Amino acid sequence: MRTFTVNGQSVSVDVPDEMPLLWVLRDELDLTGTKYACDKALCGACTVQVDGRPVRACVTAVAAVDGKTVTTIEGITTDAAGHAVPAGSAVQEAWRRLDVVQCGYCQSGQMVAAVSLLQTNPHPSDADIDAAMSATLCRCATYVRIRATIHDAAKVLAA
Numbered sequence: 001m002r003t004f005t006v007n008g009q010s011v012s013v014d015v016p017d018e019m020p021l022l023w024v025l026r027d028e029l030d031l032t033g034t035k036y037a038c039d040k041a042l043c044g045a046c047t048v049q050v051d052g053r054p055v056r057a058c059v060t061a062v063a064a065v066d067g068k069t070v071t072t073i074e075g076i077t078t079d080a081a082g083h084a085v086p087a088g089s090a091v092q093e094a095w096r097r098l099d100v101v102q103c104g105y106c107q108s109g110q111m112v113a114a115v116s117l118l119q120t121n122p123h124p125s126d127a128d129i130d131a132a133m134s135a136t137l138c139r140c141a142t143y144v145r146i147r148a149t150i151h152d153a154a155k156v157l158a159a
Contacts, residue, residue: 002066006031007075008082017063021055022046024062025072033073033108044136047109048072054116073108076115087118090153098149102140109136114150122157124150 003012006029013028025031025048034057037045041056048057049071050064069080076088091114101107110133117124117132124132129147138146 002062004065004067005069005080007070007072008078008080013062015062017061019062020058021048021050021060021062021065021070022057025057025070031072031074035105035108037105042137043106044109044113045106047112047136049112049116052116052119054113071112073112076112085115086157087115087122087153090156091115091118091149094149094152094156098145098152100142100145100149102142106136106138106140110138110146114146114153117150118153118157123154 001012001014002017003010005011006025011029013024015024015028022034022036025034026036034048035045036058037043039058041059044056046057047054049055050060051068077085077092078088079085091111095101095107095111113133113136117129121128126147129150133146
């Protein structure tokens with residue numbers, strides 16, 4: 001039995017220790033916002049936060065998150081105590097305002113990665129953004145809009 005916190009809620013799951021976190025989130029906890037794509041940690045569609053750091057849920061065993069805090073796309077706007085997460089809200093609003101979405105498949109991983117970046121670097125340069133986001137691929141190549149969105153969210157957070 002593994003117990004951890006997901007989006008502010010304590011959960012316990014009785015699954016094999018080696019089961020990928022992605023499948024626990026999607027199949028056991030019904031949190032389907034985190035996407036399955038490459039299954040090899042190459043594309044970033046499955047990015048979630050574990051204790052505030054971005055990780056690839058497709059290759060992270062559930063045993064590795066025992067006792068930790070996991071944040072998925074469904075939880076990026078509120079913390080474990082139910083308080084607003086400014087970076088999550090700013091990214092989500094900027095994503096809508098700048099119309100980033102095309103196919104939307106990478107969206108959850110991109111947004112979680114963007115929130116992680118802004119939580120550690122509230123004033124990122126283009127180079128900082130490119131470095132932080134380089135491992136999260138977009139099939140539609142909306143990288144320019146994603147970068148603009150992160151800059152926009154950073155401005156909102158600085159105001």
